[in-house]
Amino acid sequence: MIGRILTVAKREFAGYFDHATAYILLVIFLGINFYFYFQEAYLLGEASLRPMLSLLPWLLLFFIPAVCMRSFAEERNAGTLELVLAQPIQVVEFLLGKFLGVLFFLLVAMAGTLGIPLGLTFGADLQWGVVFSQYLGSMFLISALIAVGLWASSLTRNQVTAFIIGVTVSFALYLIGLPTVTLSLPGPLAAVAARLGVLGHFSNVARGVIDLRDVLYFAALGTAFLSLTYFSVMRERLSRERPAYGRLRVGVLGLVGIAIFAALAGGQVRGRLDLTPGKVYTLSPPTADLLRGVDDLVTLKLFQSAELPAQLAAIGRDVDDLLRDLDATGGANVNLVRLDPDEDPDAREEAGGLGIRPVPFQILADDETSFQERYFALAVQYAGESQTIPFIRQTADLEYRLASMIRALTRAERPTIGILTGHGELSLDAGLRLARGRLALEYNLMEFRVDSATAAVPDSIDVLVVAGGRMPMEPAAGEILSRFVDDGGSLFVLKSGVTADMQARYAGPTFDPALDSLLQTRGLGIVPSMAFDLLLNERVQVPSGFGAVVREYPLWALAQPASGHVIVDGVANVPIRFGSPLLVEVEDSTLVTPLLTTSDGGGRLATPLSIDAMQEWAEVIAPDGQLSEEDIAMETLAVAYTQPGGGRIVLAGSSSFIHDETLSQSMSGLAGMVFFQNAVDWLAQDEALISIRSKDRAPPLLLFPNEWLPDLTRYGNLAGVPLLFVLIGVLRLARRRQVQQRSFTEGGALT
Known part of the structure; x- marks a missing residue:
């Protein structure tokens, strides 16, 4: 058979290859495929x-x-x-x-x-x-x-x-x-x-x-x-x-x-x-360990209407898969409950008590548009306490969100993160609102201000964050922070060595002697220069006489992981806007680990300088028109430092990646948030959720080392592959025609 x-x-x-029609169909199929693929792929800059x-x-x-x-x-x-x-x-x-x-x-x-x-x-x-x-x-x-x-x-x-x-x-x-x-x-x-x-x-x-x-x-x-x-x-x-x-x-x-x-x-x-790399659609081992290690029953309640809108069908399937995995992995420690508030008044009342409300959806029926309300929410309950997701909009980070809720409910004591204020830094209410929402799930948050009566950082603070700062610190503040690290506290410094004014299109150097002294005694420093990256950067819209023009903006670099450190494992494309390179002169290299760098197309520019996006950056970097190795070099943008007998420091040459504006507007904003949270976890010596949070479903960036390789790849496929099929077709059809024209011998054999 x-x-x-x-x-x-x-x-x-x-039979297909014996007719010219097959080759025509193949050439049309491949030509259309290649043309539209490279149009979009090179625009997105993704290797996918x-x-x-x-x-x-x-x-x-x-x-x-x-x-x-x-x-x-x-x-x-x-x-x-x-x-x-x-x-x-x-x-x-x-x-x-x-x-x-x-x-x-x-x-x-x-x-x-x-x-x-x-x-x-x-x-x-x-x-x-x-x-x-x-x-x-x-x-x-x-x-x-x-x-x-x-x-x-x-x-x-x-x-x-x-x-x-x-x-x-x-x-x-x-x-x-x-x-x-x-x-x-x-x-x-x-x-x-x-x-x-x-x-x-x-x-x-x-x-x-x-x-x-x-x-x-x-x-x-x-x-x-x-x-x-x-x-x-x-x-x-x-x-x-x-x-x-x-x-x-x-x-x-x-x-x-x-x-x-x-x-x-x-x-x-x-x-x-x-x-997928890292098994991003499979339950992470840390999540499994977390579920097996809880002391009491964790209840997962799914409030879901029986008739979900069709646009939520795919999300509903992913949610169902994840909850089944959590239930199976947790065993007796996890109780999965599914409720339909539309049909069960008690479930509706319970949902309301948890702050869960139905969400209206637009429905088209009988040529008329109407709105129907549906439930699609999750609640995590443990020892009489609850945390909820009022509406499940996507599942990209759902495992992490549920794991962080379970950890927050089951841990005996939550570390405290302090946010330094008083020098124009980002604060919980100005610039860090989105970050506050994420950190509050796992940590206690408080703002800390140094004044004349302050003698030390409060003992309750485990990690102190210094996010930006338009004004320099007082010398006393620098000494207080230094003693905090000496005594085992952890410090997260996010600060650029330049100040940029987008309206004036100008950037100049900024200095903070007290903070610089704290860093220099440990072999670290912030260079008062502007970091750039010609290869990996964000694009900006610039007004012109023909409307908005999209241009690459090297001063908004997309930083890449520089090591296999747990903070940056799985993290890429962290948006560093108007950042500065770092100085690393630590005698014992085992104490410091680079976290983020530019690509090989990075470098630094002396300040002051114009930050006009319409400039020809090659001319700005090399006015003589000849880019050299001195002009282009990989720059370090973030490092992790462990002080012998003391605490930990993470130093980043910019605070932009955690600013509300960047998080809400940048396509790479999520990477900045993940890097920030991972760094806070490492500083708090609480690394259980880092690998879950760092799951990245985004494809890698497309970065060709030579200018001619993109064209070779594009036209090698767009022209080369169809021409190869044309050549094969011509040779095969010519041979077939030649065979058909041969005469038969007397015995019927071909001559």
Whole structure:
């Protein structure tokens, strides 16, 4: 059986490459793919296949029906289908051979896109586990759409008609799961539609996680349409009056029904393979240790309406997975409770007592827009105390948020973080409001001000944060902070050596002798220069005569981890705006660890200087027009220091990454918050949650070491790969034509 299937598959596969149409389709598919991918990928600056995967389903929507339309329609129109089926081969063998032949051809098309990840390796450390999952997910999608295309081809003799049917049915499978459709359906039907939609399952696999539910869905979809194709071919061989026809119809309908049931019920199947770096979709070991180590029962209460809006379906699935993992890992220490406040008045009253309110959602029904309120919240309860997430909007950091709540409720004593004020520093109410919300989950917070009556930092403060400061400290304040570190306290200094005025477009040096003295006695210092990075930086919008122009701004560097220190493990792209390089002259190098640096395209500029974003930065850095090694060098932007017999210090050459404005506006704001929280945890010697918080789902930045490599990668794929297929096609078709023109010898052998 397998031999006959492979024979048909080989015949089908070779048949595509014997016609110029196949090469034309391949060139069009690859050309469109490459063009739009590099347009978006280079704009985003990420080493990821996401731009390709967002376009791929829509390319396949037309490409696969175009490839499949000839499979049965051409055979039937030429009269060869009956001839083939008259041979000693079963219809199911013939059908599976056709399916595999088309699949092999389309896998060749996908193999043509491998130049993208290979090219990206020149500019980033690619996440190959995610890439493998994305290509595997693409194969699942392709297999399902091939089944649809073969069914469409089996219905008619006309290839154009088969193409139209294939596109229409495939588009319906896409459309059924989109918010455009699900928002207009009642709750239960919307949930069914969301599960039957193709795109949701494809996006799940493409993120780097192979989930059995998605595998089951694509297998069910392929089985359903292959069964319909089998029925379409067999019905022409059987009389409708014969019992065999009735049995065939019942059997096929049964298979289709089972497939649909499997696709819908697959949501209850558990099992997944996480191929992402750091297993970001898998429960972290510190979370498991935390759950196993609690002294009393932790109750997790999910307040969820039975009919969630369709736009929350994917989030709901992730929440369900995480809660099941927490429940299974915690064992007897965790009690998972699911409540529906819409149906249970007691649950509604309890939710209200916890500060949980329903959230209105816009629903489109009967061409009218209405609002319906739904619950989707979590509460963590322990020993009579509670912490809540009033509404679950996303799951990127949900594990960390729940773990931090559990830790805050179960720990005997919470450390205290002090925020120094009085010199123009950022405070809990001005500049640190977002950071305050995060820190308050795990620590007690208080502001501390040095005055004439202050003799020392209060014993209750475990970590003291100095965030910025427009005015220099008093000498007495510097001495108090120095004694605090000598006595075992921890100090977090976030301060730049320059002051920037965006309105005046000017930056000048700033000095703080008392703080400088504290740092210098320990071999550290803040250089009164402006750090820059020509390669890794944020973009800013600059007004011009033609509207806003987006430009790279080297003075807003994106700092990278400089070591494997726990503070920066998994952290990247920390936004350092108008930062300063650090001076590190510690005699014992084991006491200090670099945390953040610029890229190889970094450096420092003497102040004062203009900070106008419209400048040509190469000319600013090297006025003579020749960039040298003296102009470009990696600069240290943050370090961790451990004082022998004393406390710990983290020094960063900027406080911008923790400012409310940066956190709310910068695309890399979350990285700044994670770095800040990790540093505070390390200073407080409380590192249990660092690895959970540092889980990063963002792809690595795309940073080519040479200016010509981006163009080589782009045009090597955009032009080189299609031309390679054209060359293969020309050679194969020329050889085929040459073979056809040969004359036969008397015995029938080719000469």
